[in-house]
Amino acid sequence: MGKIKADYLIVGQGLAGSWLAYEMLKRNLSVVIFDEGTPHTSSKKAAGIYNPITGRKMVKTWRADALFPDLENQYQKLEISLKSKFLYPIPIYRPFKTIEDQNDWDGRRTDSGYDQYLKKVLTEPIGYSNIHDPLGGIILNHSGYVNIPEFLKAMKLYIQNKGTYRREVFDYQRMELNFEGVSYDDINVGKVIFCEGVSSNPYWELPFRPVRGEIIDIETKLSSEHIINQGVFMIPKGQNRFTIGSTYDHKKLTYEPQAEGIKSLEERLKKLYSGKFEIVDKRAGVRPATHDRKPYIGLHHKYKTLGIFNGFGTKGVSLTPHFAKHFVDVLEGHSDIDEEVHVQRVV
Known part of the structure; x- marks a missing residue:
């Protein structure tokens, strides 16, 4: 058998690796993906919630206006393409803790920065039996969850049909780097992108906060x-x-x-x-959370044939579609890296 040649090799078929592979394959780039197939990954255990208003202070999540207006549409298109069902848009009801919260959100009804996410403000209980919400709460749009195991299963089939999928542990010692690309056993690729979640990758000593x-x-x-x-x-x-x-x-x-x-x-x-x-x-x-709650994306400071797409933490469902498109734009020379997520900020 001859050598397999591809544009990219992706290590890890979790949420991040799957979206990155999909974005590459959609652009007719050739992809090899390695995945251990272990059930013990954060993607396979996650609840998969996407939520535009988060935190104790109930404010818009980071980059909400860039991420959420088209988020459900992206997953719905993917469901059609993969002939699968994994997106469940459901409004989030967030009961108020205090009168101050209630008053604050009553004032935000006219805030144009929040109107697309705010479906309703309740000042009385919603009416669910045994739910403690004496002060009412807010009901949010652009929220719900993704059944990530179903998403990963559908993406695996897609990758197998469009690219090369290998269920095996990636061995860093078998990787040979050169100026033109990377060799790994019978595979030659232009770049290797690591999407491993929490790992002990010898090429990336980064301040993860798992x-x-x-x-x-x-x-x-x-x-x-x-x-x-x-x-x-x-x-x-x-x-x-x-x-x-x-x-x-x-x-x-x-x-x-x-x-x-x-x-x-x-x-x-x-x-x-x-x-x-x-x-x-x-x-x-x-x-795989990070010190500043922003992902690590970009190429290695020394080895330009190695990249990383990792560190999406609890917001992977909402972050990965947007940043997968962005990173492929960067890799293909169509865009400069977004400095807020650039891995070089911590190297």
């Missing part, structure tokens, strides 16, 4: 047309099931759910929801 997060699935009789988000998020999955999350632990970075994490979720859930529930599943993932 964080473990637990998620539980519960059964309960609550009926909700919204994702309810206050202290925890409650994602309705149908048939009396909800996904509840999440925890944030920077110390114990394990893919196994921890008792203290599950206990924390239960305690916070009970502050929002007083109904009876049964835990039917629990899982944990380690998110």
Whole structure:
């Protein structure tokens, strides 16, 4: 057999690697992708929420105006292309904690910067049984979740049909770098792009701030047309099931759910929801978060045939489609790198 020649080799077929591969293949670039196939990745464990208004102060998330207006349309087009279903647009209901929150959001009704994301401001309870929301809350547009395991499965088939997919561990020692590209066993490529999530890549010593997060699935009789988000998020999955999350632990970075994490979720859930529930599943993932909560994108400062597309943390669903397009534009010489996400800011 002869050598396989391709434009790019991508290491990791998580959310980031999948979107990057899709953007490359859409432009008729040739791609080889390596993936370990392990179930213990942050993408396969994540809840997949996308939410334009975040944080304790309930403000627009970073780059919201660039990311969210077309986000659902991008995933819907991808569903059609891949003949799969993984996007679930659902309004988020965020109960107010204080009268001050209520007054603040009542004033934002006329703020043009928020009007496309704000569906409704409630000053009375929404009416869901056993939900604690005496002051009402806000209902958001451009929100919902992506079933990431279904997305990854569909993308894997797409990559297998359009490119070269290898289920194996990428061995850095077998990679040979030269001025024209990279050789790896029987493969010659122009560049290797690492999309590995939390890893020990010898070429990138970056200030990642990985964080473990637990998620539980519960059964309960609550009926909700919204994702309810206050202290925890409650994602309705149908048939009396909800996904509840999440925890944030920077110390114990394990893919196994921890008792203290599950206990924390239960305690916070009970502050929002007083109904009876049964835990039917629990899982944990380690998110590849960064020190400044912005991804690492760009080429190596020394080896220009090596790139990185990583560090999307909890906002991967909303960030990766936009920045995959941007990075391929950069790689193909059509654009300069966005300095806010450029990996060279920390090298």
